[in-house]
Amino acid sequence: MRSINTTGINGLDEMLHGGVPDASITSIVGPTGSGKTIMSLQFLHANLLQGKKCLYISAAHTLEELVTNSLKFGWDFAPYIENQMLIVKTFEPVSIICLGTEVTLTSKYLDELPEYLHSHTADVVILDSITEFLMLCKNDIERRARILNMFQLIKGKGSNALITAESDTNTNKSTFGTIEFVADGIISLRRVQSKDLAELIHIIRIIKMRWMKHSREIRQYDITDTGIEVYSKYHVMLQM
Ligand SMILES: Nc1ncnc2c1ncn2[C@@H]1O[C@H](COP(=O)(O)OP(=O)(O)O)[C@@H](O)[C@H]1O
Ligand SMILES: [Mg+2]
Numbered sequence: 001m002r003s004i005n006t007t008g009i010n011g012l013d014e015m016l017h018g019g020v021p022d023a024s025i026t027s028i029v030g031p032t033g034s035g036k037t038i039m040s041l042q043f044l045h046a047n048l049l050q051g052k053k054c055l056y057i058s059a060a061h062t063l064e065e066l067v068t069n070s071l072k073f074g075w076d077f078a079p080y081i082e083n084q085m086l087i088v089k090t091f092e093p094v095s096i097i098c099l100g101t102e103v104t105l106t107s108k109y110l111d112e113l114p115e116y117l118h119s120h121t122a123d124v125v126i127l128d129s130i131t132e133f134l135m136l137c138k139n140d141i142e143r144r145a146r147i148l149n150m151f152q153l154i155k156g157k158g159s160n161a162l163i164t165a166e167s168d169t170n171t172n173k174s175t176f177g178t179i180e181f182v183a184d185g186i187i188s189l190r191r192v193q194s195k196d197l198a199e200l201i202h203i204i205r206i207i208k209m210r211w212m213k214h215s216r217e218i219r220q221y222d223i224t225d226t227g228i229e230v231y232s233k234y235h236v237m238l239q240m
């Protein structure tokens with residue numbers, strides 16, 4: 001029987017009947033501002049508290065940004081970086097070289113990210129986000145091949161992984177669509193209008209979680225001062 005790992009979010013653990021299974025790859029898919037980065041940091045913090053060795057890869061934020069902003073939610077990552085239970089690796093997917101009026105874009109990211117995953121081992125791998133990687137691929141075939149390769153690298157080491165992916169606003173589908181087919185789990189974040197049309201409400205649902213029974217509910221969640229809070233189903237009040 002595979003053990004189950006907490007996501008650090010009580011309501012989401014409830015929907016997952018405990019959490020995500022060991023050695024699985026789960027993707028959080030949602031539009032910009034839906035809380036993917038915050039959720040990934042909350043997941044990271046919960047796993048560090050459980051004594052897991054974690055690798056956090058960011059293609060969007062600097063180390064300083066991540067560490068400073070996490071403190072606002074009460075997550076202090078500095079001691080874990082110090083004792084090497086946490087490695088934070090940041091990538092700049094594209095470099096811009098300006099020579100006079102000439103602007104050149106260069107990128108080694110498509111090779112650098114798999115090389116990095118190959119040469120590092122951790123209980124938990126978090127990548128925020130995969131979208132920059134997929135954006136650099138030439139076509140869907142390359143996207144699928146490169147994702148499969150990356151997933152084999154992660155699975156080969158037995159790591160548990162959480163990967164965020166951008167989606168177009170108001171769809172359940174990630175921007176390049178590839179991750180849905182290969183990830184073991186897909187958690188979708190969306191924004192919908194409230195019944196009185198006065199506000200946008202965040203909703204979460206589990207699209208799939210391989211080998212596991214899970215809830216099919218649509219639940220409301222909020223981004224609060226202590227992170228993501230997923231409410232009970234009775235809070236949902238949607239314009240559907
Ligand atoms: N302390 C807070 N309280 C409430 N909402 C917050 C707080 N901090 C950030 N947010 C919300 O989180 C959003 C950004 O979350 P983020 O995880 O960066 O989204 P994503 O990675 O999906 O683009 C902001 O747009 C803001 O609405
Ligand atoms: Mg983000």
